Amino acid sequence: MLFERRGGRLRPTAEAVQLNGRLDRLFDALAYLDGTDPSDPVSQPLRLAAPPTLGHRFLASAMATFMKQNPSQMISLETCTSNGLVSRLVDDTIDLGFTLAELTHSAMELIPFHRTFAVCVMASDHPLARHKVITPEILHGEDQIALMRRHMVRTRLDQVFARAGVRPRIVAEVATGVSAITLARHGVGVAVICPFPLLRHHEPDLAIRPFAPEFVYRASFAVSTVRPLSKPARAFMRHVQLVVKSERILTTESWAAQ
Known part of the structure; x- marks a missing residue:
């Protein structure tokens, strides 16, 4: 058995995954028959x-x-x-x-x-930096930098705040996490963002706190x-x-x- 149906979709079994690892030579042979050389990078660019x-x-x-x-x-x-x-x-x-x-x-x-999990970023001297973990209740009425409404993650975050019965004050909407971090660094407000791949090292001028409940x-x-x-x-x-x-x-x- 190479596939099994889960939730209406076919998923490969462990046997299929093992077999797939042995198929490179077969696909290479088929590529030769098709007139291309799989060892030639020009014939197989990676897009x-x-x-x-x-x-x-x-x-x-x-x-x-x-x-x-x-x-x-x-x-x-x-x-x-x-x-x-x-x-x-x-x-x-x-x-x-x-x-x-x-x-x-x-x-x-x-x-x-x-x-990874959402974090709350703000200027290092922001009053909320005293908290070790940021919850929706802490952000009630606080100046917030949010992603544009066209982002699906914005809808998910809005639902988290609605379930908690709180409403941060949106002072800016941006298209990227990079812009949100820049505004937070300048003291415009706080932002709940995905840290990967933007924040992989210590940022001395930023306070970065875990956001709870966990937002994956x-x-x-x-x-x-x-x-x-x-x-x-x-x-x-x-x-x-x-x-x-x-x-x-x-x-x-x-x-x-x-």
Whole structure:
């Protein structure tokens, strides 16, 4: 048995995963029959796409280390919205996408490679910095920097505040976490954001506190459900997973200890 149905979708079994690891030679042979050489980087460029935050703050460095290990591999990286990943996968203009959004589409599957939790960022001298953990109740009536309403995560956060019966005062709406951090650093207000990949080290001019209740973000590979992954794409996915494990990414406990 290679597949089993879970929640209305087919999922590979352990036997299928094991078999898939042995199929590279078969796909290489098929590529030769098709007139391409899988060992030739020109014949198999790796096409990536990601939203700006992941593309500039994480993927660019992962690409650099991957290309040093594979100097003949051609890679292209374009930035787009997370929603734009779907159309690019459907149109076969990319091999692999990256997202922090919880996207759903019949032609796309998300494979998580990193999980992190929301944090609250503010200037280091902000009055709320005295708290070790920030809850919705603490933010009631406080100046808040929020993501634009078009972001799905904004809706999720608004629901967290509504369930707690509190209403922060929105003083600014921004499109990216980078902008939210910049405004928070200048004392405009506080922001509840995903720390990955923006905050991986100590920031002396920022107070970074865990946000409770836990608000989960998942960084995921976005892959096509109708086309098999190319050999370079599979290799790059393995590389990204190793990079995440090897980098110094702060945990919830680390934020509280700052």
